[in-house]
Amino acid sequence: xxxxxxxxxxxxxxxxxxxxxxxxxxxxxxxxxxxxxxxxxxxxxxxxxxxxxxxxxxxxxxxxxxxxxxxxxxxxxxxxxxxxxxxxxxxxxxxxxxxxxxxxxxxxxxxxxxxxxxxxxxxxxxxxxxxxxxxxxxxxxxxxxxxxxxxxxxxxxxxxxxxx
Numbered sequence: 001x002x003x004x005x006x007x008x009x010x011x012x013x014x015x016x017x018x019x020x021x022x023x024x025x026x027x028x029x030x031x032x033x034x035x036x037x038x039x040x041x042x043x044x045x046x047x048x049x050x051x052x053x054x055x056x057x058x059x060x061x062x063x064x065x066x067x068x069x070x071x072x073x074x075x076x077x078x079x080x081x082x083x084x085x086x087x088x089x090x091x092x093x094x095x096x097x098x099x100x101x102x103x104x105x106x107x108x109x110x111x112x113x114x115x116x117x118x119x120x121x122x123x124x125x126x127x128x129x130x131x132x133x134x135x136x137x138x139x140x141x142x143x144x145x146x147x148x149x150x151x152x153x154x155x156x157x158x159x160x161x162x163x164x
Contacts, residue, residue, distance in 0.1 A: 006034050006146065008083040009103075015040025015067045016048045017114045017127070018087040022134045023065070024055045029138055037079070039070040048114050054127040058135075074098060083158070087134070088112060104151060106158035108137050137161050
């Protein structure tokens with residue numbers, strides 16, 4: 001029997017930093033059990049170079065990422081999503097498209113590393129801090145017995161992870 005591959009979408013307004021980091025982390029840590037995507041409500045059109053540098057620093061693939069609209073995931077033929085996570089406070093407050101399949105959603109807000117002013121080292125540290133926070137949450141998410149949790153319990157567990 002083949003195990004289900006869960007599909008998760010990480011949303012941030014610009015889809016250039018936090019959501020990209022989360023996509024890369026879940027794809028790696030999920031070891032084939034998960035397929036992660038990322039998108040933005042108002043995509044910047046390019047991925048922040050420090051997001052890619054952070055993925056490389058964590059020894060994760062840093063190729064083939066692009067800043068894209070969340071509309072791609074609400075369109076006909078889009079992957080049916082099991083989970084949707086907002087990783088920035090702005091995206092959490094926006095009116096989202098209709099997501100086919102009624103995915104479970106949660107807000108996992110992380111401070112925007114792209115908004116950090118200062119030295120190059122301070123900016124790199126902000127990106128690494130965001131990645132560490134997201135990694136911790138993703139590891140907690142991966143430890144959940146998904147097949148044994150009802151939707152309401154799962155929803156609460158995911159919200160609790162976002163508060164940690």
